[in-house]
Amino acid sequence: MLMPGVVNYGDAKAKLDAGVGGIFITSWADPALLYQLHGLREEVGRPFDVAIDFEGGRVQRFSHILGEHPSPRDLAATMTLDEVEAKGAEIGQTLRAHGITVDFAPVIDVDGGGLEVVGDRSFSEDPRLAGDYGAAFARGLESAGVKAVFKHYPGHGRASGDTHLGEAVTPALPDMFGHDLIPFEEAFAQAPEAAVMVGHMVVPGLGDGTTPASLNNHAYGLLRSHHNFNGLAYTDDLTGMAAISNTMSIEQAVPAALAAGADQALWSSASDINAVIDACVYAVETGQIHPYRLESGAQRVQHRLDSIQ
Known part of the structure; x- marks a missing residue:
């Protein structure tokens, strides 16, 4: 997890x-790693996921190796849904040829809030088009054997700021249902095999209205109950984004995310993996993480790993 x-x-x-279930290739990683992943799989001798951020446009890591592709906004402006699926x-x-099995894409946030962090990473200012195009891109990734991940649930497009830089507050939850959550409803229905990334936005009316969604059990509850989503739920980066790192260490944030409902806790910055594992074990032993929560998340991850060919 x-x-x-x-x-x-x-x-x-x-x-x-x-014992981790997957690894995330950071943007500052040694590019040689992209040529070593198949050998790594052979040496480790068990299934695991390898994830990367590759959306197209300004978020496409190691494009000198993995290729250059238009932004989601440009894709939606110049291509049909079928063509975007083919691009995915x-x-x-x-x-997949390089050994990567998870792409933290597509962004299905709805643009229109004036946030630079969203902008052309979004397919559209129209919620339904954002979902339709995101689903097409995801189906393309999935057809190639790469897990697509819709982000950033429940929607970053109209937040008060950028979660990389600090706290970001969305409109109130009732307002989100009529706008920001629509792309997720569309995408989950049209690309049911995809996963989801839960962002760090604070949503008024969701639980206590002060806890970031990635650490908020009400956010995962909404995901599972309102959307009937049964796939993998990742957190957004728990160390590289000030919305979390300003107030919590990685040893605090990971157990909090797993307790809230995340199936896999994601982080990018250097850390002592054994200290994080020890913190999670302690959280289970002291009741912060319920055994059922641990079991359900681990089963989802194991089911995913069993499917990797």
């Missing part, structure tokens, strides 16, 4: 030896 960032082969091997498949084939 842990997905730490890695920077090179040795770092990845050490964290996998500690093209990207997915390249990622």
